[in-house]
Amino acid sequence: MKGLFDVELTVNGKKRTAADGATITTLLEELQINPLRVAVQLNQQILKRELYERTPLREGDMLEIITFMAGGS
Amino acid sequence: MMRSGSGLEHSVIERGDTLKFGGREFGSRLIVGTGKFPDHRTMQQAHEASGAEIVTVAVRRVNLDRTQESLLDYIDTTRYALLPNTAGCYTAEEAIKTAMLAREVGLSDMIKLEVIGDQRTLFPDNEELLKATKVLVKEGFVVLPYTNDDPIMAKKLEDAGAAVVMPLAAPIGSGLGIRNPHNIRIILEAAQVPIIVDAGVGTASDASIAMELGCDGVLMNTAIACAKDPVAMAAAMRYAIISGRLAYLAGRIPKKLYASASSPLEGMIE
Numbered sequence: 449m450k451g452l453f454d455v456e457l458t459v460n461g462k463k464r465t466a467a468d469g470a471t472i473t474t475l476l477e478e479l480q481i482n483p484l485r486v487a488v489q490l491n492q493q494i495l496k497r498e499l500y501e502r503t504p505l506r507e508g509d510m511l512e513i514i515t516f517m518a519g520g521s
Numbered sequence: 522m523m524r525s526g527s528g529l530e531h532s533v534i535e536r537g538d539t540l541k542f543g544g545r546e547f548g549s550r551l552i553v554g555t556g557k558f559p560d561h562r563t564m565q566q567a568h569e570a571s572g573a574e575i576v577t578v579a580v581r582r583v584n585l586d587r588t589q590e591s592l593l594d595y596i597d598t599t600r601y602a603l604l605p606n607t608a609g610c611y612t613a614e615e616a617i618k619t620a621m622l623a624r625e626v627g628l629s630d631m632i633k634l635e636v637i638g639d640q641r642t643l644f645p646d647n648e649e650l651l652k653a654t655k656v657l658v659k660e661g662f663v664v665l666p667y668t669n670d671d672p673i674m675a676k677k678l679e680d681a682g683a684a685v686v687m688p689l690a691a692p693i694g695s696g697l698g699i700r701n702p703h704n705i706r707i708i709l710e711a712a713q714v715p716i717i718v719d720a721g722v723g724t725a726s727d728a729s730i731a732m733e734l735g736c737d738g739v740l741m742n743t744a745i746a747c748a749k750d751p752v753a754m755a756a757a758m759r760y761a762i763i764s765g766r767l768a769y770l771a772g773r774i775p776k777k778l779y780a781s782a783s784s785p786l787e788g789m790i791e
Contacts, residue, residue, distance in 0.1 A: 460582040479585060485593055486583055487625035494625050512582065514622050518564070518592050519579025519608055520554025520742025521635065521643070521667065521693040521720050 455507040472500035476513075486515045529763050530572070538770065540738050542715050543631065543663030543684040545602070547574045550732070551762045552604065552717065553755070554742025555579075561595040563751055568601065571745065571755035577604045577633055580623045598628055604665065606633040611646070613653035620657055632657060633687070633719075633740075634666040643693040647674050651681060658682030667719050670704040672711060679714050686714060687740060690731060691721025694743040698727035702734055709735045725754075725761035732765025733773070 453468035459475070466475055472495065476483050488495045489512040495503060533548075540547040552575045558564035568576060576596060596603070605623035610616040613636060620632045636653055638646030645668050657664050663684045668674050670688040678686050688708055691697035698721065699705060709716055715737035722728055722741045731739050739762060748754035 460585055462585065479583075481583055482591075485591065485626065487622045489622060494621055496625075497627070512622075513585075514580055514626075515583045516578035516592055516603065516605060516623075516626065516628075517581040518558065518561075519556040519581075519606060520577055520746070521556075521606065521608055521633075521740075 455505055455509070457505055457507075457509045457511060459511045460513055466505045470505050472503045472505070472511075475505060475511075476500065479513075481513065486513050488513055529760055529767075532767060533763055536770065538766065540715060542665075547602070549574045549759075549762075550738035550766060551728075551758055552577065552738060552740040553745060553758075554740075555592060555596070556742050557746035558751060559746075561590060561592065564746070565595045567745055567751045567755040568596070569755075570752045570759065572759040573601070575602045575604050577606050577740065577742065579608050580605050580619050602631070603629040604631050604633050605629055607635045607653075609637070610635060611637055611649075613649040613656070616649070616653045617656050620653075620662060621660070624662065630661065631663040631665065631684075634664050645669060645689075647671070651677055654678055654681045654683055665717070670701045670708065672704060672707040675708045675716070676711055679712060684714060685717050685737075686712065687717045687719035689720040690718045690727065693720040695721050696723030696744060697721055698723050699730050699734070702730065705731070705734050705736065725757040728758050728761040729765035729768070732762055733768050735769050738762070 454465040455468060456465050472488060483500060491510050540550050549572045551571055551573045553568060553571050553573045554577045555564055607616040607619045610619055616634060616636045624630055634653055636646045636649040638644050647668060650666050654664050654666050665685040665687055666678050666683050667687045668678060675686045675688060690699045717738040717740055718731040718736050719740040722739060722744045728739045745751050745754045745758060
């Protein structure tokens with residue numbers, strides 16, 4: 449449910465909401481993702497890890513969170 | 522059995538024969554994948570048995586429901602260098618984007634560059650591959666492009682700054698072995714960078730043949746992961762690579778049409 453002050457985002461192709469004032473860091477915490485094992489792309493731009501804490505989530509943000517998975521070729 | 526295996530390994534170590542590229546050095550000439558294993562635990566044991574020091578990984582979206590274990594829990598990154606790939610990319614643009622994200626994870630600046638041209642054969646799109654290689658070299662990546670067994674293309678990739686050129690032995694996952702050893706030899710003759718055969722190996726002898734030809738290494742995934750016993754196949758590959766390398770360094774005898782006795786002709790009993 450989207451609260452009055454929540455923002456709606458798309459994370460890895462799926463819609464979700466985040467509380468107003470939430471940052472990339474709080475989103476990763478909520479998703480139980482270790483920030484040292486992922487890379488984040490925000491609205492088509494790669495976001496440096498140092499900026500996670502300072503980057504607030506905004507309405508309509510498109511996020512891609514990637515990691516390493518099993519694969520050869 | 523273990524003793525003879527480590528003896529074999531020792532004979533390569535004694536020679537100081539290592540794989541060097543991109544300012545780094547590896548004792549093993551075998552690179553293994555992480556895909557298609559029955560489970561992470563088997564993969565981990567196969568990696569151990571293979572003696573490999575480099576493992577390839579795919580770059581994908583994090584699974585948000587957290588039901589799957591993380592692959593990285595099963596790879597000791599202090600022991601294995603990670604070689605992220607751009608598998609599944611069909612354009613230079615996609616591959617470049619994937620490589621940039623992979624580097625941002627912060628565990629590797631190497632990239633196994635794949636730009637696929639066709640879904641059925643998984644053959645590379647060399648035009649896009651060359652384009653992506655140029656960009657990523659400029660961006661400071663250690664680029665290992667996967668290409669056809671085409672000597673002209675191999676040279677172009679080398680000239681574009683690839684740290685290693687990786688011609689296929691046969692289509693990815695086909696297990697057909699080295700389909701064109703003559704082309705691989707021509708590639709090797711001209712190459713100034715290491716040549717690592719990537720894809721198509723089926724069994725240990727295929728890996729040995731690649732090494733006997735003079736290749737600098739072999740990258741494989743399916744042959745190990747989909748073997749009935751992946752851990753045993755990983756060990757087989759480890760020693761096949763070393764045997765092939767030693768045979769190459771030792772210098773094989775030329776092939777002759779007729780017999781040449783290896784026992785003396787004098788002193789025969791009358």
